[in-house]
Amino acid sequence: MESTYATAWGVFNTIRWGLIMVLVQVLEQTSLTFVGHAWGAWRRVIGVEDLQPKAKKTNILAINRPDLHSLIIAIVIEVPMCLFLTYFGAGPLARYLSGSDEVADVTAMMWRTMDWCCIFYAMPTMLATVLLATRPRWYLWQILAGNFLLRDLQPLKFTFITIAGQISHFAIALLATLSAVAEGKEAKACKAHGVKTHHHHTKHAHNSTAFGFSLPPKTSTVLPTTTLATLVQPTIQSSQVKDAEAKTSPGNPITAQEARSGAVSTTDSTPAAAVQTASSETFIGLGTRYGLSDGCTEENCWQNGACSFVDYELPAGLDGSTCVSDAIFGNGENCGGCIAVTYMGKTLKIMVTNRTGGNATHLDMTPNTWSKLTNGYSGGGVDGIEWEWIACPLLESSPLQVHMHKGASQYWFAATIENATLRTKKVEVSSDEGATWKAATLHGPNMWELTGTLPSATAWVRVTSINGDEVIVKDVTLASGKVTKATENY
Numbered sequence: 001m002e003s004t005y006a007t008a009w010g011v012f013n014t015i016r017w018g019l020i021m022v023l024v025q026v027l028e029q030t031s032l033t034f035v036g037h038a039w040g041a042w043r044r045v046i047g048v049e050d051l052q053p054k055a056k057k058t059n060i061l062a063i064n065r066p067d068l069h070s071l072i073i074a075i076v077i078e079v080p081m082c083l084f085l086t087y088f089g090a091g092p093l094a095r096y097l098s099g100s101d102e103v104a105d106v107t108a109m110m111w112r113t114m115d116w117c118c119i120f121y122a123m124p125t126m127l128a129t130v131l132l133a134t135r136p137r138w139y140l141w142q143i144l145a146g147n148f149l150l151r152d153l154q155p156l157k158f159t160f161i162t163i164a165g166q167i168s169h170f171a172i173a174l175l176a177t178l179s180a181v182a183e184g185k186e187a188k189a190c191k192a193h194g195v196k197t198h199h200h201h202t203k204h205a206h207n208s209t210a211f212g213f214s215l216p217p218k219t220s221t222v223l224p225t226t227t228l229a230t231l232v233q234p235t236i237q238s239s240q241v242k243d244a245e246a247k248t249s250p251g252n253p254i255t256a257q258e259a260r261s262g263a264v265s266t267t268d269s270t271p272a273a274a275v276q277t278a279s280s281e282t283f284i285g286l287g288t289r290y291g292l293s294d295g296c297t298e299e300n301c302w303q304n305g306a307c308s309f310v311d312y313e314l315p316a317g318l319d320g321s322t323c324v325s326d327a328i329f330g331n332g333e334n335c336g337g338c339i340a341v342t343y344m345g346k347t348l349k350i351m352v353t354n355r356t357g358g359n360a361t362h363l364d365m366t367p368n369t370w371s372k373l374t375n376g377y378s379g380g381g382v383d384g385i386e387w388e389w390i391a392c393p394l395l396e397s398s399p400l401q402v403h404m405h406k407g408a409s410q411y412w413f414a415a416t417i418e419n420a421t422l423r424t425k426k427v428e429v430s431s432d433e434g435a436t437w438k439a440a441t442l443h444g445p446n447m448w449e450l451t452g453t454l455p456s457a458t459a460w461v462r463v464t465s466i467n468g469d470e471v472i473v474k475d476v477t478l479a480s481g482k483v484t485k486a487t488e489n490y
Contacts, residue, residue, distance in 0.1 A: 285361025289370035307335035320369025332446025413450035
């Protein structure tokens with residue numbers, strides 16, 4: 001019996017490590033790599049001086065996302081595999097490996113006894129990667145506790161004790177994970193702009209963040225919110241952030257006159273105010289730049305980004321481009337809109353081409369645009385820029401265009417409106433040459449979609465601006481990546 005059990009144990013471990021644990025280890029190492037990178041990038045942003053900082057939920061989610069993905073993959077694959085081996089596969093596979101019916105029966109019994117332990121092991125293993133990458137001490141304690149419950153009590157050979165140990169292991173890992181990741185700084189930095197669109201996968205989806213800023217004298221700055229992307233070395237002091245935040249109130253939008261008087265900070269405004277589309281109101285906010293680490297040129301900074309602009313070049317008459325805050329970005333309704341931004345007496349006309357974090361009045365510009373506005377200032381951000389929505393200064397002969405997304409067809413209408421003088425408020429589609437119209441819905445990222453199938457491979461598209469101007473684009477080709485130009489603009 002001893003030799004049979006010993007052989008069965010060897011066969012059992014061959015099956016477990018060959019089929020189950022290989023995937024678990026692959027997922028663990030992959031998760032560990034990405035969690036560690038995300039954690040390191042985030043700590044680089046907030047600095048290491050504060051040993052007990054606090055994090056926002058968006059930061060926690062960004063750092064945790066890889067191990068949560070690994071957890072889901074492990075459950076989806078491991079549960080069916082373990083159940084299959086329990087009821088069908090363990091015995092025949094053990095018989096094939098050992099050539100013995102007796103060994104096969106013992107191996108199958110072992111598997112039925114311990115199958116859920118493998119599943120519960122896979123779960124905390126994924127969650128524990130965030131501990132190993134961020135708080136090794138927490139990882140040590142959860143491993144010690146889990147191994148005590150599992151290894152020291154396992155010789156009692158009670159299945160319920162083993163499973164209880166695994167559940168406790170999982171619970172400890174989950175609790176420790178949430179506690180450990182919560183020890184981050186309430187950093188606000190530019191949100192990663194990489195968005196996977198229906199056009200195609202980009203090798204640098206969007207290269208934008210401005211995590212930290214080197215400020216000129218007499219400015220106060222609030223770092224905009226972040227998940228993780230390309231880094232700019234932070235040099236801002238935490239005291240500057242706190243001072244700036246203390247002077248602002250999200251419920252009180254400020255005017256240019258108030259900002260100039262110095263009565264309030266110039267880093268906050270309400271989303272409702274900043275998103276006003278037909279208004280000439282001037283907003284005051286934080287100006288930053290992104291894309292320094294990879295030296296992106298103008299279009300390369302935002303091609304395939306959150307506005308879904310692909311192979312689109314800035315029209316003549318524009319000085320550059322910017323991201324607007326998530327607070328006013330929505331699904332992309334401000335994409336392609338133009339802004340007049342002023343700093344130190346210099347004004348540029350720029351287009352919204354991507355998204356960032358921060359307050360509603362925050363603008364995050366490309367390196368070229370930033371250099372033009374600040375006369376080559378090398379710091380990462382300045383407070384007190386003024387900006388307002390304007391009509392894009394396009395040539396009279398420059399029409400707007402309908403750009404179909406990759407994969408679009410008569411069965412899936414998905415389009416972006418480009419080269420418009422004003423932002424687009426509504427898109428409608430007609431399959432009967434304008435007799436009837438069906439409204440499309442704007443979904444992120446800046447993608448107008450229509451429910452249902454169109455009867456032919458072409459259609460008319462009617463677009464309406466924020467001011468109510470209408471343009472009808474006839475015979476739009478409903479094919480992947482196709483661009484159809486109108487005969488006019490708003």
